[in-house]
Amino acid sequence: MKRLLGFYIFSFITLVLPILFPDNYYVTVVGLTVLINISLAVSLNLLMGYAGQISLGHAAFFGLGAYSSAIFTIKYGFNPWTAIFFGLLIVFLLSYILSRPILKLKGHYLAMATLGLGIIVHIFFVQADEITGGPDGISGLPTLSIFGFPIDTDLKWYFIFAIFMLITVLLSLNIADSRAGRALSAVHGSEIAAQMMGIDTAKVKSHIFVFSALIACIAGSLFAHQQNFVSPESFSFFFSIELVTMVVLGGLGSTFGAVVGAFILSILPELLIVFEDFEVLIFGAILMTIMIFLPDGLFVAIKNKIAFLAFKRSQKEVANATS
Amino acid sequence: MPLLEVKGLEKSFGGLKAITDLSFSVPEGQIFSIIGPNGAGKTTLFNLLTNIYKPTKGSIFFNKKDITKLPPFKIAALGISRTFQNLQVFMNMNVVENVMVGCHLRSKSGLFASAFRLPSVIAEEKRVRDMALEALEFCGLKDYSSQPASALPYGILKKLEIARALASKPRLLLMDEPAAGLNDTETMELCRLIEAIRDSGITVLLVEHNMGLVMEISQTVLVLNYGRLLAKGSPRDIQKNPEVIAAYLGEG
Incomplete structure (x- = not known):
């Protein structure tokens, strides 16, 4: 119970917000972006934060999920759920085949390889216009229904995104506290020592790469159905970088860090619109300030500070009790 | 032989x-x-x-x-297990977690079971923690178990590596x-x-x-x-x- 206390509070807030403010722009419009970005950042954190393997191509898997849904439903007339399944199958095969050779690389080289992957997939979306509709994308996706109930309003989509996001967060928290999660942290901490403890590091890295790609793929399918439309812009290299920024901003290696990072990075541009021309400038300044003063990330730095204060207080109580 | x-x-x-x-x-x-x-x-x-x-x-x-x-x-x-000349402690974990990694070979939950926290995982988690604490006690480190590795002095980290290696039996x-x-x-x-x-x-x-x-x-x-x-x-x-x-x- 205590282990997941934070998660229960977070779930409560997420699910109560739209009930309290069903017509609020920030809940049902910006909120959708926030929710999808949280899912993506949390899935990227599994790879980057836990296993310490950077990926600058995460948007590719998000895009492949979205495009699979669009192409299989519109061009081939599949049921949306069958399309999602095929999307997952494609991303599974692609990420599995690529994972071993790519994750053999380390540091800058890994960054380059994943960057390349992201760019190649993006080029495919733009250039293969017979399949992907080129720069214009594909519009007119059918409505997704769950057990016969159509998901046709923003409010309904909020709940679908929210549940998907909460499941992602829960899985991520579970992994952190498990044999698999420790194996990932070990790879992050020292790959040689991890191997000497019997961890098949290549396998562990490959599994988490695939797992994180699959979450991004489902997020992409949901996103495509909600938007009713896919175009290459949403899945560019810049979006991959944004996801990395979210993870780092909140605090690498912490699930709620990724949540906080994604939340801030998604909502800040909306709030800064009042500054008009200076919007981007102020946005950049805020990010720089956070990273200079809290290099561990916003959430992790605050969490450590609280833990430190609690530790000091307990020391004081011990001192008082003994004197 | x-x-x-x-x-x-x-x-x-x-x-x-x-x-x-x-x-x-x-x-x-x-x-x-x-x-x-x-x-x-x-x-x-x-x-x-x-x-x-x-x-x-x-x-x-x-x-x-x-x-x-x-x-x-x-x-x-x-x-075969080993310790390293230049420490290879997992600095991103606490003491007991370091040693729990040492128990990797004596446990078996995979990524999928862990993500969904199946009942077998919960039972194994407790067992692994006990094995790790046993190894820590053997090396005289039990009092440090919940401390982050990055906060510990060199001498303790050296022993921690030994405890981690022993945890794999x-x-x-x-x-x-x-x-x-x-x-x-x-x-x-x-x-x-x-x-x-x-x-x-x-x-x-x-x-x-x-x-x-x-x-x-x-x-x-x-x-x-x-x-x-x-x-x-x-x-x-x-x-x-x-x-x-x-x-x-x-x-x-």
Whole structure:
């Protein structure tokens, strides 16, 4: 119970917000972006934060999920759920085949390889216009229904995104506290020592790469159905970088860090619109300030500070009790 | 019957021969020390035994099984564990989690089971924690279990590496300079700890510069010089060996 206390509070807030403010722009419009970005950042954190393997191509898997849904439903007339399944199958095969050779690389080289992957997939979306509709994308996706109930309003989509996001967060928290999660942290901490403890590091890295790609793929399918439309812009290299920024901003290696990072990075541009021309400038300044003063990330730095204060207080109580 | 057998082992880095035609065997149940001047190839030998480096020539048998070409994680699975000269503690975890990684081979939940936290995972989690605490207690680190590794002093981290290696229940433990950087009291504690490890049935292969420690606890000492076997024998024989004295003090 205590282990997941934070998660229960977070779930409560997420699910109560739209009930309290069903017509609020920030809940049902910006909120959708926030929710999808949280899912993506949390899935990227599994790879980057836990296993310490950077990926600058995460948007590719998000895009492949979205495009699979669009192409299989519109061009081939599949049921949306069958399309999602095929999307997952494609991303599974692609990420599995690529994972071993790519994750053999380390540091800058890994960054380059994943960057390349992201760019190649993006080029495919733009250039293969017979399949992907080129720069214009594909519009007119059918409505997704769950057990016969159509998901046709923003409010309904909020709940679908929210549940998907909460499941992602829960899985991520579970992994952190498990044999698999420790194996990932070990790879992050020292790959040689991890191997000497019997961890098949290549396998562990490959599994988490695939797992994180699959979450991004489902997020992409949901996103495509909600938007009713896919175009290459949403899945560019810049979006991959944004996801990395979210993870780092909140605090690498912490699930709620990724949540906080994604939340801030998604909502800040909306709030800064009042500054008009200076919007981007102020946005950049805020990010720089956070990273200079809290290099561990916003959430992790605050969490450590609280833990430190609690530790000091307990020391004081011990001192008082003994004197 | 020897637990570890090395036959004609050779490793060269470019033109430099770090290990040349090295053969020896380690009997089960001993503390077997490897000494030699700096650059003699001691750590290289450890890295060859665990296949972090690939040997240029020769073969290594553990418990009669050829392990020369096995990847490190499979060698670990057969029952060899090690500590490192330059610490390789997982600084991103706390003490007990470090040792729980050591229990990796004695548990089996995969990524999927872990993500969905199946009932088997919860039971295993408790079991693994208990195994880790047991290893910590053995090394006298129980009080540190919930502290982050990054906050601990060097001497404690050295012991933590030993606890982590023991948590995998190895048959052979390779220790690379465990006494380096320790003060006299810590070194004495380490002596007792290594003996306790041997007495628990684990064969210890020790690389160490602290001669007092080596001579006190070893049953066999092997001397390496420029990657070659210079001498091998009981601590008493080695201390009297003129070639060893020459290698350490310089030839006159």
